[in-house]
Amino acid sequence: MTQLTIGQLAERAGVATSAIRFYESRGLIRAVRTTGNQRRFEQAMLRRIAFIRTAQRVGLSLDEVADALATLPAHRTPTKADWSRLSRAWRPRLDEQIERLERLRDKLDGCIGCGCLSLRTCALNNPDDEVAPRGPGPVFLEPTGVRRATPARRTP
């Protein structure tokens, strides 16, 4: 059996069938139809779903995932060049996200290590509060040099 029904795909991917239909409607995965109009999925869709869900769990939106997956070929098995392109395009985004996390983690640790701990006077943790009244927006916990331009839309 080289193709999967929606129920089989759902079980093996660990998601609900409704989620699979939703992903298809958003163009994240594809299906062919039987003569009776039922969906049949290639095994490759398992991979895509794992990719989708992992990306989501680390804070990336379905739109971002869709953009990435859209760079893969629609109707043939992805080649080395296909994946290479996707990987190169995503790497900075993933690295950015990893950096955010490490920064958050290390900030927490650093706050303990530095010894000041008042959180109002620590220059390490508080470079902005009582020192730099120019320029709006948040600063710490962001990568160096990154200051948000717009009033902080949420990353969905």
Add this chain to the structure above:
Amino acid sequence: MTQLTIGQLAERAGVATSAIRFYESRGLIRAVRTTGNQRRFEQAMLRRIAFIRTAQRVGLSLDEVADALATLPAHRTPTKADWSRLSRAWRPRLDEQIERLERLRDKLDGCIGCGCLSLRTCALNNPDDEVAPRGPGPVFLEPTGVRRATPARRTP
């Protein structure tokens, strides 16, 4: 001026005032009131908001953030022990999230490096598809040994 109005806090934190009220309603930050019933915020709330938004951007929910912040003392400046507790409690969660990301990134790279690229036959990338029909649920892109128990609820 040691306390901030909601507008000042909003500008310095880079979020909307409505978001600040929402965070307060969820117990993520606290405010005192003036005689005229307006909110006034301590500088420490700037720090909390940076913490909240960073955590969100890397895929953690407000509930998780709330739980973490709840371990900090309500009405005094956090001590070393307070932060130490929060840091220790969060570290595994953050490390888990970082691992997910690195796994996603390296999987993408590895797929290119390994040379097989069919994505149907690569043992590295496809340990499950045609090999392990026992046990439902997704596998790859998850930390070793981690298999989901429940039908895959989304991390909000």
Add this chain to the structure above:
DNA sequence: GTGAGACTTGAAGTGGGCTTTAAGTCAAGG
């Protein structure tokens, strides 16, 4: 003390990411 503008509340609205419901159609074992 007064006017502009920042603040207050509760309720309703929005967008993302699905799930549920209703009313049916298809696939396959007995």
Add this chain to the structure above:
DNA sequence: CCTTGACTTAAAGCCCACTTCAAGTCTCAC
């Protein structure tokens, strides 16, 4: 054939994380 269970659709509903709205109150520079 017929039943049972998996499948189909569109539309409505739900939770999260806010935003917007309406109607009114407070603050402060002048």
